[in-house]
Amino acid sequence: MSSAPSNSIKNSPRIAIIDDDASVRSSLVMLLETRQWLTTEFERAQDFLETANPLEFNCVLIDVRIPGVNGLELFDELIRRSKHHNTYLPPVIFLSGHGDIPLVVRVLKQGAVDFLEKPADHRSLIDAIARAIHTDEKARADFLGQADILKEIAELTQRERMVLTEIVAGYLGKQIADHLAISPKTVEAHRLHICQKLNVRTSMELAAKLRDIPPSLWQ
Template sequence: MNPATLESQSSQACVAIIDDDSSVRNSLAMLLETKQWHSVEFERAHDFLSNAKLTDFNCLVVDVRIPEMNGLELFDELLRRSKQQHQYLPPVIFLSGHGDIPLVVRVLKQGAVDFLEKPADHRSLLDAISRALQTDARERENFQSQAAILKEIAELTQRERMVLTEVVAGYLGKQIADHLNISPKTVEAHRLHICQKLNVRTSMELAAKLRDIPPSLWQSF
């Protein structure tokens, strides 16, 4: 993706602000306006989970210490839903007035893109959000590409998906035939149908196309 595209997408960005302190939310919203970034404010994690559509946002700014369901619990729930429903999760930035090293390490290992201690200065906030928006532009495009491939795989028969799993694992036709208790000719017929449906010519192209997609995603169909 070229820099001009990134800049265009950043100017249209929408950021979710999840913080129980209205003064913090308002201050951050006004700061975002200086960059022409839109924002939507949420006081509680449950408000966000009940009313927000993740794909509407390019970045989430979450306070760790929001009451009831805290920011870390919200992040855990978003990660769970993302994996279970194969749903895109925008980059998450955490804010906390009580940050410590173990907490930082945990959220970053889980996939958060940044962690800032309150009160964060305006430059640090804007820089962090700018980096998150650049990450979103790349990751969203990758996710959409992966979703399109999974849609193609969903059109395969169950037997074809079984053969597909064996092919991308690197097994040869005779091995696949033995594993699935079918003839090598049947394996080859399935392989040809798979390649046609996924718009590739060879097993090598097929493996390359599915390089970043774990078989567990289509085995759950």
């Protein structure tokens, strides 16, 4: 395993390279460092799983045919961990000398951002990583923004979260009161507290703020 040279810019994008072929890793490192991108090499999938925090990288390059835990199994495990722990997974690009259509379709459906056949043209590889870094910038910001909102929701009482779920589902005060067997005045009091704690003024603003966050994350 190796890291980028010390003269790299601290805030440059970080790229993880997971490939058992040392010559391929070395070639990729030299190529990516021409763009001032920081690189970290991993020979096996298990090395990455045991020692790396995916959140620290802006793009992950994975060779499909890694001995032991292969690239596809690694991707499956990264997705599983991300969902289980509700953590951010940066964009993944697959590299393979044995690509086929079903394989490409599978990994793209799972969320990989690109699939390149070895030996990848340098310009194509640079362009693919640049797109992944751009994707990461927005996706990471969205994820962190969602995490901040979930922290705000965590400050709500259990009853307030129940009312919040009803509001986001589009129910009116009277309907919420009937569903939860409480008075409309109590519903309104909860709504005001919820809006205050989530820094919004109206139920419409509240629904807009939570538009991309499924209720299952706070219920």
